[in-house]
Amino acid sequence: MHGFIYIEFEKFALNHLSYKAWEEILAENNLQDRQYSPVAIYPDSEMKNLLSSISGRIQLPQEQILELFGMHIVPDLMKVYQAYIKPEWHTLDLLEHAESTIHFAVRKSTTGAAPPILEVVKSRHNEIVIRYVSERKMVEFGVGIIKGLAHFFNEADNISVELQKNEAEGSSKIIVRQLF
Numbered sequence: 563m564h565g566f567i568y569i570e571f572e573k574f575a576l577n578h579l580s581y582k583a584w585e586e587i588l589a590e591n592n593l594q595d596r597q598y599s600p601v602a603i604y605p606d607s608e609m610k611n612l613l614s615s616i617s618g619r620i621q622l623p624q625e626q627i628l629e630l631f632g633m634h635i636v637p638d639l640m641k642v643y644q645a646y647i648k649p650e651w652h653t654l655d656l657l658e659h660a661e662s663t664i665h666f667a668v669r670k671s672t673t674g675a676a677p678p679i680l681e682v683v684k685s686r687h688n689e690i691v692i693r694y695v696s697e698r699k700m701v702e703f704g705v706g707i708i709k710g711l712a713h714f715f716n717e718a719d720n721i722s723v724e725l726q727k728n729e730a731e732g733s734s735k736i737i738v739r740q741l742f
């Protein structure tokens with residue numbers, strides 16, 4: 563996974579844990595010497611292990627941590643990938659272009675980056691359905707990103723996000739509606 567995501571994860575973790583606890587978690591996972599670079603890719607297993615350790619420490623399920631992390635990362639994602647985001651876009655516009663413009667740019671700009679393939683369908687004028695398929699099974703991170711985007715665009719009261727997980731098929735659907 564992208565080093566940028568790990569750097570952001572550390573910032574997020576330090577909002578919930580002391581520095582000492584974070585250092586202990588790194589040591590537990592043999593990551594005490596790891597220096598994440600924002601232009602490199604690291605094994606997904608490191609994220610899985612860090613998530614599991616933090617979940618144990620702060621007594622929150624991993625799914626909830628992923629969603630909170632997704633919400634947390636949005637302002638920085640919007641800064642870093644600003645060049646691919648049109649100034650007139652709001653939440654639904656950005657979601658409509660998340661795969662074709664943004665994840666596409668992520669794959670091009672960092673060799674080895676592998677964001678999930680999102681199948682995005684605008685099912686009605688006020689509704690977007692996103693199908694998520696990824697070996698990483700981190701759909702709640704995407705749900706958090708969407709909620710964070712709604713906050714970012716001051717549309718949180720006007721956007722609903724529904725997650726339909728289908729563990730058997732290994733895919734999930736996120737339905738996003740603009741309410742008024």
Ligand code: HEM
Pocket residue numbers: 563564565566567639640643657660664665668674675676677678680692694696697698699700701702703704705707708736
């Ligand atoms: C501002 C818009 C967005 C930006 C800049 C962005 C960027 C990124 C980046 C840099 C990664 C890491 C890729 C890697 O490690 O190889 C990533 C992963 C991910 N993105 Fe996005 N993304 C955006 C929108 C979305 C949206 C709308 C979703 C909704 C489903 C989403 C879902 C995910 C998930 C779940 C991952 C984790 C990796 C995985 O599950 O395979 N992203 N994204």
